[in-house]
Amino acid sequence: MNAVVQLAYLAAAVCFVTGLHLMNSPPTARFGNRVSAAGMAVAVAATLVLVVRDGGPSGAGWLTLAIGVLAGSVAGVHSGRRTPTTAMPQLVSLFNAVGGGAAVLVGAHDLLDSPGVAVRVPAVLDVLIGGVTFSGSLIAAGKLHGVVPGRPIRLPGGSVPVFLLAAAGLGVGGAVAADRYTAWVLLALAGLALAIGVLGVLPIGGADMPVVVSLLNACTGTAVALVGFVLDNTVLVVAGALVGASGGILTKLMADAMNRSIPDIVLGGYGTGDGTTP
Amino acid sequence: MDDLTTGTVVIFVLGVLLGFEVIGKVPATLHTPLMSATNAIHGVVLAGAIAMAVTADDPLGYALVGVAGFFAAMNVTGGYVVTDRMLEMFRPAGDRAPRREEAPR
Structure with a gap:
């Protein structure tokens, strides 16, 4: 299982590098950013798998993490979309x-x-x-x-x-x-x-x-x-x-x-x- | 975890070398979007906040997990959203999706 997580991390790293490289020229830049975002999703998902396999946080740990991440995501997406x-x-x-x-x-x-x-x-x-x-x-x-x-x-x-x-x-x-x-x-x-x-x-x-x-x-x-x-x-x-x-x-x-x-x-x-x- | 694995150091050094090379002759118009994109990538610290939740076992620890999760999630989601919006401006004017008019502050 650890090998799967490490390979997922490798895939994420490849996405980050490829995404940054695609951002060197205007026509491919937007696609590059999305490749990078896909890598991020893989990295976060693999980390969740890793912590669950290790027994995971306690109930209160999950709760505070979920509240924090949810609130942070709302704040990030909202300000990212609405800011002039x-x-x-x-x-x-x-x-x-x-x-x-x-x-x-x-x-x-x-x-x-x-x-x-x-x-x-x-x-x-x-x-x-x-x-x-x-x-x-x-x-x-x-x-x-x-x-x-x-x-x-x-x-x-x-x-x-x-x-x-x-x-x-x-x-x-x-x-x-x-x-x-x-x-x-x-x-x-x-x-x-x-x-x-x-x-x-x-x-x-x-x-x-x-x-x-x-x-x-x-x-x-x-x-x-x-x-x-x-x-x-x-x-x-x-x-x-x-x-x-x-x-x-x-x-x-x-x-x-x-x-x-x-x-x-x-x-x-x-x-x-x-x-x-x- | 206490003994520093040489493998991690190897990964770090190769990552630095890759970082030096991956940005080539980028035009000046892409400087800000590129900065914003790398800004979103370091939002991967969210993975660190998730890992940190495992060892939290007291109110202070939970508070730190909540705030770190908030910060990291804001960094990663906002970073990608705002970079995407910046790059939207690089598309040909014709196929740009109709957007809300943005009033200047």
């Missing part, structure tokens, strides 16, 4: 944020079970990266939507506070990886990651947001691959690695198309917004 075309970029950023948030929660939940070091290390990195993409993408969505000022918001001390927070995050992460932690330490780790995301994106101008969203998208892919290491699940690893790498290349292409360099964008302070924000 002009507001799509911030919607993509919002979807990216919730993906990162889910990655954080899965990693944090595994850390609460006091796992071994081979799980702790990817889980810590997952919580850090996923937390940054969650809050960073929310700020990016806010800037694109006009609820956060699109102009670069300069912080006192420039990039120094972000680097200090990153150093603190790595320090706390190291303590977790060394198995010296409680639930409160995990909360501090997630809090540091969220603060890095907010303070990292605020100084970046609204005009650079598409590139930032793409960069954060690549980060979410990496976080999902790390979740795959935590759960020892191959489809998460392969899909996450695929998104991390292709998202990175895409970020480079987008920055090149705008005649901007990625380091310049990340350091921020450029422009006064994209004109659509007041």
Whole structure:
């Protein structure tokens, strides 16, 4: 039975790769997206088979999962269908944020079970990266939507506070990886990651947001691959690695198309917004 | 699960190499749809949320499962729907299905 699930995961991965490849040219792009969606359905179905075979969640586990997934699907489909075309970029950023948030929660939940070091290390990195993409993408969505000022918001001390927070995050992460932690330490780790995301994106101008969203998208892919290491699940690893790498290349292409360099964008302070924000 | 299987690392590295290669000379008009498509693919974290439900056994665990399921399902469904809508604009104008008029905000 495990072999069937692994083969289904392989089929899903093939669909993801083929789908992305078909998206390189406009005539086949829409079909490519549907191939990718079919792969996703296979991956989710195979995972359901896997968990049922392993005994499955308890009744309350099924219930909370079903309620969460149902509500999330309604929210996703509804907002995906009804959002005006002009507001799509911030919607993509919002979807990216919730993906990162889910990655954080899965990693944090595994850390609460006091796992071994081979799980702790990817889980810590997952919580850090996923937390940054969650809050960073929310700020990016806010800037694109006009609820956060699109102009670069300069912080006192420039990039120094972000680097200090990153150093603190790595320090706390190291303590977790060394198995010296409680639930409160995990909360501090997630809090540091969220603060890095907010303070990292605020100084970046609204005009650079598409590139930032793409960069954060690549980060979410990496976080999902790390979740795959935590759960020892191959489809998460392969899909996450695929998104991390292709998202990175895409970020480079987008920055090149705008005649901007990625380091310049990340350091921020450029422009006064994209004109659509007041 | 505690010993890091080398097989998983192999899959990761090959996945990264594949990701570098799969996006070739994509025209600039497809940058945003492509980003949205990869965004939908990382919604596969839904599989992680499902797997996580197995080990949840206390109120905190159930709460985390519910929220993670909500987040991941929103990512995956919304991601594919919105990408499809973006790509709909690439079809020839003639066979585009009649749609509701979208009022600007």
